[in-house]
Amino acid sequence: MNTPGSAVRHNLRQLTTIRYIVLGAFAMALIGLAAGFPGQPMPIALLGLLALFVALNLWTRHRTRLARPISEIEFFGHLLIDIGGLSLLLYFTGGATNPLVSYFLVPVSIAAATLTRGPSWAVTGIAFLCYSLLLIWYRPVPALLPAAEHAHVNLHVLGMWANFAVSAGLISYFLLNMAAELRRQQQDLARRREEQLRDEQLLSVATLAAGAAHELGTPLNTMKLLVDGAREDCQGLSNSELHTLSRQLDRCRDTLRKLVHAGDLRHSKPAAHEVRSYLRALVASWQVTRPDADPRLDLAPGGPTLVAEFHPTLAPAIQNLLDNAADASAEVHIDARWDHDRLELDIRDFGPGFRRPRGDPTPQLGRSSKPEGLGLGLFLSHATIERCGGTVTLTPAPGGGTLTRILLPLTEAVHETQISGDR
Incomplete structure (x- = not known):
């Protein structure tokens, strides 16, 4: 290389x-x-x-x-x-x-x-x-x-001098532009190779996820039946413990259904949502699956009221980042600011902080800050948001914890005056 x-x-x-x-x-x-x-x-x-x-x-x-x-x-x-x-x-x-x-x-x-x-x-x-x-x-x-040298500089020599000046300037100008273009093409080629490698990894993950979803479906259904039977008999575990276990099994089955339909979701088209309503619904649906979390959602009061297009894969990607924050600390702060062109979403936790090796700008499979983690969730969220034209950055938060910043371009679907019934 x-x-x-x-x-x-x-x-x-x-x-x-x-x-x-x-x-x-x-x-x-x-x-x-x-x-x-x-x-x-x-x-x-x-x-x-x-x-x-x-x-x-x-x-x-x-x-x-x-x-x-x-x-x-x-x-x-x-x-x-x-x-x-x-x-x-x-x-x-x-x-x-x-x-x-x-x-x-x-x-x-x-x-x-x-x-x-x-x-x-x-x-x-x-x-x-x-x-x-x-x-x-x-x-x-x-x-x-020259055969007849004059007191002043020979015109032929002056012509050679002027020719050199023009030639040197032109060569520098054009070759510099050509070299800059060549470097830009090499950078684009390297970026496309990285994207191709990431797409191959995503395809592998999707294939394995689909297979795992089908393989886990039967044992989860069996466990669900056993838990329902145990709740009727009220033997062994308490009713509240069985209820919690049943909810967790329902959550696992819902997750597997999402995995099975992930391919259809990836090919679906963006849907129009009012930004405030979209963010409130996103956090509310996530909190149902994470009752242990204590999120605080702050929506910028000065943000414009508009309907924007959101791809269906964005919500799971953002919720996965919320899961990471809730795993670090129960208290999670979510701050949202937007205008007609861009949405900026900050997710702040109060855990030990996120550590990434120096010189490693993007998440990779197999690397995680959690001892038991594989880095899969952050990798998929980063790839999904990037495919939608956005970026994800993780930085140490002031006073401890991690600040996850999501920047997303907004495509306005309906003007403010047409959405009065969407509130």
Whole structure:
């Protein structure tokens, strides 16, 4: 799997190969000048620079083999070294009159394709500055001078300079946009892979749930009959205990019915509900199944009166999050705020708090803060709400406990004036 660090290492390795090519081109050019102009002295500093860059490149190649990570800043520094070294080499070989001055475009292109926007434009600006200085300060090479040199800068050289400025700007602009688009596509691809994996997990859970519902149906019905018979005989357990056991069995059977019809529910269409009525009914139906809980529902008084569309799978998903809160503490605070575009629902418990491993932004199967839990409920609630365009975040609440925040987009079905009979 490619990581940002491995990509930078690969880019630096490619840069060393490019350096060898450029150093070879300079060496061949110097050999050609020495052969064509035997009387032309060869600067010792130039030969020393070539030797220094060969040594630097050997060290850089060795650096790419080390286990220590290579950062983008380090790669940025290597590009600046290349620009500085090229400027020194060109200073001794004709400056801007040297045809190899166009090589400045190479580090500019590499920076635009591999670095972020800030460092890339820095490389472009420094390369342009070095090119501009080479128009004024350089050691002339007679073979590169025009036949009739004027006192002012040659128009051909100025044209090369202007061409470099335009080319460098265009390359940086277009390659930066292309690189940004490529990174965005890679992020989208990674997100789709995560969604596909989650969908596969959901399908597996749904298949197992349907099978478990059918397998558990018969033993639950048998237990229900035995409890009803024991209530008539009033033997063993007290009548209140049998009544509680009967209610729990009824709850199990209701849950299994929901599992059996989960597939039909998933394919059903959103239904229109008045927001306040929907939230009150949701909490009321949940409290029937959790008589031990003590919920406090606060609806924002300033919220608009509107009818919005709610998918049928949303209620079980939110109630499952309420179950998690009630498992942590009997006291549960539910605060709801909304406008015409979004519903914000906060569920606050006063338990020990929710712990999640660092760097793990979403719930996963097999991970739960409960010793006996599998993380299934939170995983399914998160997936359901996300499919409806919403988000779920769990954060430590001030003073202890967990704050579960649900953000849902609202699609208004009927305007306020049309719902007077829905209250």
